[in-house]
Amino acid sequence: MTLAVTPLSPVFGARIDGVDLGHLDDATFDQLYAAWLKHHVLVLRDQTISDPQFEAFSAHLGTLDPPPNQGAGRKSPPGFPNLYVISNKKDPAGEPVGALGDGEASWHTDMSYLQDPPAASMLISRILPAWGGDTYFCSMPAALASLPAALRARIASLSIKHDGTYDSGGNIRKGMQANDDPSTSAGTLHPAIIAHPESGVKSLYLGRRRNAYVAGLPLQDSEALLDGLWSYAALPENTYCHKWRIGDVVLWDNRTTMHRRDAFDPASERTMHRSQIKAKGALNRTLMTS
Ligand code: OGA
Numbered sequence: 510m511t512l513a514v515t516p517l518s519p520v521f522g523a524r525i526d527g528v529d530l531g532h533l534d535d536a537t538f539d540q541l542y543a544a545w546l547k548h549h550v551l552v553l554r555d556q557t558i559s560d561p562q563f564e565a566f567s568a569h570l571g572t573l574d575p576p577p578n579q580g581a582g583r584k585s586p587p588g589f590p591n592l593y594v595i596s597n598k599k600d601p602a603g604e605p606v607g608a609l610g611d612g613e614a615s616w617h618t619d620m621s622y623l624q625d626p627p628a629a630s631m632l633i634s635r636i637l638p639a640w641g642g643d644t645y646f647c648s649m650p651a652a653l654a655s656l657p658a659a660l661r662a663r664i665a666s667l668s669i670k671h672d673g674t675y676d677s678g679g680n681i682r683k684g685m686q687a688n689d690d691p692s693t694s695a696g697t698l699h700p701a702i703i704a705h706p707e708s709g710v711k712s713l714y715l716g717r718r719r720n721a722y723v724a725g726l727p728l729q730d731s732e733a734l735l736d737g738l739w740s741y742a743a744l745p746e747n748t749y750c751h752k753w754r755i756g757d758v759v760l761w762d763n764r765t766t767m768h769r770r771d772a773f774d775p776a777s778e779r780t781m782h783r784s785q786i787k788a789k790g791a792l793n794r795t796l797m798t799s
C-alpha cells in the first residue's frame with residue numbers, strides 16, 4: 510500500500526489518511542517514518558487507539574523519553590510512566606492532573622534544555638474545550654532559509670543556551686530556582702544552526718525565547734541578536750495551525766519545528782496525551798559555509 514500523503518502547507522507538514530496506528534504493518538510504518546522525516550509534522554485523524562496502542566506506536570519510532578520535569582501538575586496517566594498528560598483538569602483535591610494549564614504556551618521546541626532532546630513528540634487529543642487550544646507549528650529549515658546571509662554567517666559558529674527553568678506556560682519546573690537572568694539561568698548550550706542527524710537538513714535551533722542566551726556575548730548583544738533571529742522564526746508563511754478534533758494524532762520533529770498553543774476556555778477540559786521519542790543522533794553543528 511502506498512501512503513496517502515497530503516501536504517498541510519506549501520512549506521511543511523502532511524496529513525496521512527487511511528492509516529490505523531493501532532494496526533500498522535512494517536511496510537506502512539517505514540513509509541510513515543520516511544514521511545515524518547520529509548514533512549516534519551504529520552497529522553493522522555480519527556485514531557481510536559488506546560493508551561497502550563499509542564505507547565506501542567511511539568515505541569516503534571524509537572526509545573521513549575520519560576516525561577519532562579514539568580512546572581505544575583502530575584506527570585503521567587496512571588500506569589503509563591512514559592506518557593505525559595497535557596491537561597487543565599484538576600483532581601478532587603484541586604491538583605492539576607497534567608501540565609500547561611489553560612493558558613497560552615509560547616513558541617518552543619520540547620525539552621531542548623537537555624543535552625540530548627527528544628527527536629519527536631506526539632500528541633493524541635482525548636478531550637477538547639469549547640473554544641481555543643489550537644496548536645501552531647513553524648518550520649525551522651524555512652526560518653533558517655529566511656535569514657539574511659550576514660545574520661546566518663554570524664550565528665554559524667555560535668551556541669545558544671536553552672533555558673530549563675521555566676516550561677512554555679511560564680511555570681517553574683520542579684526543583685528549579687526562579688532566575689530571570691539569561692546569562693546565569695540553568696540550561697544547556699546547543700549550536701544555533703543544527704544539522705538533522707538522520708536527514709542532514711539544516712535548521713535554526715532556538716528552543717524558546719525566555720532566558721535564551723548566546724554564549725560568550727554581553728547580555729545586551731545576546732538579547733539584540735536573539736530578537737533579530739526570533740523575528741524570522743515563525744513567519745506566517747512558514748507556520749501551520751492545527752485545529753484539533755478528538756482522535757487527532759500529531760507527530761512532530763523537535764529538530765525542524767517549534768510549536769505554540771493558544772489559550773482556551775478555562776471552563777472546559779482539554780486533555781491530551783503525549784509521548785516523546787529519543788533521538789538517534791546528536792545535534793550537530795553545521796559548517797559555516799553550508
Ligand atoms: C506539547 C505542547 C501543546 C498543546 O505537548 O509539547 O507544547 O497543544 N502542547 O497542548
Ligand code: MN
Nearest residue numbers: 618619677768
Ligand atoms: Mn511542547
